[in-house]
Amino acid sequence: MQEILREPGLHTLNPEPVAQHATGRSLPTADLQALRSALAEADPATLLLVLAQITGDRALLEEARPYITGPMNYHEAMPESLRAKIRMQLEAALVEHARTGRALPPLPEGDFLQQMLTTAVGEHVSADYVAMMREDLEAAEPDPRGLIWRRRPSASVLETFPVVIIGAGMSGVCAAIRLSQAGIPFTIIEKNPAVGGSWYENFYPGCGVDTPNHFYSYSFELNHEWSHFFAKRDELWAYFERATEKYGIRQHIVFETEVTSAVYDEAASTWDVAARDAGGRVRHLAARAVISAVGVLNRPKLPEIPGRESFAGTALHTAQWQEGLNLAGKRVVMIGTGASGQQVGPTIAPDVAKLTILQRSAHWVVPNPNYFAEVSEGMKWALAHIPFFARWYRFQLFWAFADGLHASLQVDPNWDDGGRSINQVNARHRHFMERYLRSKLGGNEALIAKCTPTYPPYGKRILIDNNWFEMLQRPNVDLVTSRIARIVSEGVVMDDGTLIEADVIIYATGFQASKMLAPMRITGVGGRDLHEIWGPNDATAYQGTMVPGFPNFFTLMGPNTGLAHGGNVIFITECQLRLILTCLREVIETGTGAIDVRQEAHDAYVADVDHLHANMVWTHKGLTNWYRNDDGRVFALLPYRLVEYWKMTSSFKAGDFILT
Numbered sequence: 047m048q049e050i051l052r053e054p055g056l057h058t059l060n061p062e063p064v065a066q067h068a069t070g071r072s073l074p075t076a077d078l079q080a081l082r083s084a085l086a087e088a089d090p091a092t093l094l095l096v097l098a099q100i101t102g103d104r105a106l107l108e109e110a111r112p113y114i115t116g117p118m119n120y121h122e123a124m125p126e127s128l129r130a131k132i133r134m135q136l137e138a139a140l141v142e143h144a145r146t147g148r149a150l151p152p153l154p155e156g157d158f159l160q161q162m163l164t165t166a167v168g169e170h171v172s173a174d175y176v177a178m179m180r181e182d183l184e185a186a187e188p189d190p191r192g193l194i195w196r197r198r199p200s201a202s203v204l205e206t207f208p209v210v211i212i213g214a215g216m217s218g219v220c221a222a223i224r225l226s227q228a229g230i231p232f233t234i235i236e237k238n239p240a241v242g243g244s245w246y247e248n249f250y251p252g253c254g255v256d257t258p259n260h261f262y263s264y265s266f267e268l269n270h271e272w273s274h275f276f277a278k279r280d281e282l283w284a285y286f287e288r289a290t291e292k293y294g295i296r297q298h299i300v301f302e303t304e305v306t307s308a309v310y311d312e313a314a315s316t317w318d319v320a321a322r323d324a325g326g327r328v329r330h331l332a333a334r335a336v337i338s339a340v341g342v343l344n345r346p347k348l349p350e351i352p353g354r355e356s357f358a359g360t361a362l363h364t365a366q367w368q369e370g371l372n373l374a375g376k377r378v379v380m381i382g383t384g385a386s387g388q389q390v391g392p393t394i395a396p397d398v399a400k401l402t403i404l405q406r407s408a409h410w411v412v413p414n415p416n417y418f419a420e421v422s423e424g425m426k427w428a429l430a431h432i433p434f435f436a437r438w439y440r441f442q443l444f445w446a447f448a449d450g451l452h453a454s455l456q457v458d459p460n461w462d463d464g465g466r467s468i469n470q471v472n473a474r475h476r477h478f479m480e481r482y483l484r485s486k487l488g489g490n491e492a493l494i495a496k497c498t499p500t501y502p503p504y505g506k507r508i509l510i511d512n513n514w515f516e517m518l519q520r521p522n523v524d525l526v527t528s529r530i531a532r533i534v535s536e537g538v539v540m541d542d543g544t545l546i547e548a549d550v551i552i553y554a555t556g557f558q559a560s561k562m563l564a565p566m567r568i569t570g571v572g573g574r575d576l577h578e579i580w581g582p583n584d585a586t587a588y589q590g591t592m593v594p595g596f597p598n599f600f601t602l603m604g605p606n607t608g609l610a611h612g613g614n615v616i617f618i619t620e621c622q623l624r625l626i627l628t629c630l631r632e633v634i635e636t637g638t639g640a641i642d643v644r645q646e647a648h649d650a651y652v653a654d655v656d657h658l659h660a661n662m663v664w665t666h667k668g669l670t671n672w673y674r675n676d677d678g679r680v681f682a683l684l685p686y687r688l689v690e691y692w693k694m695t696s697s698f699k700a701g702d703f704i705l706t
Contacts, residue, residue: 080427081140085133087424088435091122095166095438097136100143100151104158106132107165117167117446120415140432150433153184166438167445178692182265182444183437189266191620193228193627199634204229207634210319210333211235212305212566214295215243217602217619218339219286220264222295224623230630233331234295235321237304241290244343245283250364250386252393253279256510257614258416260429260436261443264289265620268436270429275416276510303329307567308336310597315639315706317598334640335598335630338563342603342682345558349381351533358535361551364390371550375399379538379548381530383409387554388509392517401523402546404530404538407670408499410479411511444617449687451475451611455504455663467502468663475503486515493518496527505669507610559672559682560585562605570596571642583675588648588702589694590684591622597640597706598633600626606655608682610664610673617688621695628698638705647702658685 091114098107113124163171163179181190188194209225211218214236225232240246255262259272267289290296302324309318317333346363362368364386377400380387395401429436458469467473487494518525529541537548560583568576574595587593590607591600607618629641659665659680664673673682
């Protein structure tokens with residue numbers, strides 16, 4: 047039964063061997079009990095989609111439609127009688143397939159698929175999303191997000207095309223897996239002693255993901271054993287460790303070594319990559335292509351506060367946490383209330399003697415009923431064994447955290463409510479967030495005023511409530527919004543002269559995101575220095591991936607690929623890798639030396655990005671955020687809908703490139 051029910055093409059990280067039952071045999075009692083338990087615990091809306099795909103019956107889709115008003119289980123209000131009907135009919139269909147051994151049907155076509163997608167999320171799914179969603183739902187072979195050769199080169203040809211990947215974090219490991227599948231040789235240079243990037247480096251208290259795990263994973267490597275819907279750091283790091291092992295990537299990684307420079311040899315169409323190990327020794331690697339996978343959130347940013355070095359206690363950035371740091375009974379000052387601060391604060395508050403939080407600006411915070419929830423054993427079984435279930439569940443998550451918010455980011459020039467919001471939808475979202483904030487702070491008007499942002503929703507990253515508001519009401523916690531004057535040996539002095547004594551200062555102050563690819567030196571055609579072209583904080587790239595004059599050099603999670611309204615960075619990485627792999631295919635199959643993006647194509651793309659950002663929330667008057675440089679240009683974020691970026695990177699526009 048388990049073998050029959052496991053979806054073809056899905057990989058579990060720890061698949062258990064199971065026996066396939068011969069056609070015509072009755073279902074073993076143990077498997078039937080496991081199936082029934084899973085059906086009882088799994089999301090009924092997702093089970094409905096599986097049933098529709100297996101049976102082709104649209105009747106229950108129409109019956110359930112009025113009860114599904116959003117893409118997640120907490121927007122589903124089916125009566126128990128309908129849930130029971132779905133479970134009963136799906137059980138019968140699965141048992142029948144196990145008995146007969148008939149092949150399971152493929153994903154539907156045409157209007158039936160669109161009807162399923164629309165029912166699944168409780169709102170209309172337009173035709174332009176169907177192709178993108180089909181790609182994720184089908185898990186087809188060959189994988190369309192990998193490299194699909196037109197004429198696969200011989201092994202001897204591929205051996206002459208070594209690639210250097212800089213960084214073994216999420217995107218670097220993904221790039222390595224894709225190159226390995228394509229047969230292209232590669233070496234990863236990683237500055238840390240382990241893979242995982244941010245998920246290796248960050249282990250502060252409460253560190254975790256704010257994107258659902260069943261979506262925050264490689265499309266080709268689903269994990270059905272997540273313990274929580276939003277897992278913490280250790281489990282996330284373990285996921286990337288296992289993927290590294292499973293796909294044989296570790297043997298290609300040079301650890302504790304940092305790339306210092308990459309210089310392009312135009313005559314040889316080769317990059318010379320210099321890397322320094324922990325002992326200071328420098329090695330040089332010759333590469334036909336270089337993929338930078340260092341990301342933007344890897345160099346901690348410490349605030350420029352007078353006297354910062356004079357503090358006598360323990361001071362540390364959240365990204366440089368100390369192993370074994372004991373905060374019990376300590377007076378702690380935390381500077382910053384962004385994503386890491388809102389994870390650290392509620393985690394340490396019960397243990398410290400005093401927690402004083404210094405806030406420059408408030409953040410919008412929203413609830414998610416699954417944020418602390420464990421994944422039940424029945425749900426895990428359903429994900430691993432019920433055909434199509436994992437993919438349909440992933441689609442629902444994809445939609446819930448994707449483009450649905452995009453309309454609320456657009457500035458309506460005729461909308462004016464004093465700068466509180468930017469359009470009618472945005473105002474509705476603000477009203478919801480304000481009501482939630484007030485409901486959590488119980489009429490404490492002073493605290494409500496401190497916690498209410500002055501800017502429109504989505505102007506800064508929206509944070510999931512990690513019991514932040516409950517923490518602020520603890521007797522040992524103070525939220526201070528006055529300005530910092532200086533740091534002294536005893537603690538922090540505020541503008542009004544108040545000294546906040548501290549044993550520990552925690553900097554939850556983010557990263558040097560604007561200094562992309564620093565401190566590496568990248569030298570392209572004619573000795574052009576990439577950082578001189580970009581300047582100190584104005585990085586640009588065609589589709590966030592290629593810069594003119596730097597042939598066969600690619601950046602993952604480069605300029606204007608960050609997400610602040612939805613989606614997840616793994617999806618963006620996989621889109622970028624499709625573009626990169628297509629470029630490499632063009633070079634290798636044609637026997638040319640290198641591929642470069644045309645200056646006019648790059649400039650047109652950047653102009654479009656800037657034009658779109660000029661009418662979006664992140665450039666709202668008076669708003670400050672790390673997404674913009676000193677001149678006010680948004681360098682970090684993607685202005686497009688995810689489906690638009692997917693289309694861009696899915697189609698290779700030959701006229702945008704030069705083969706040399």
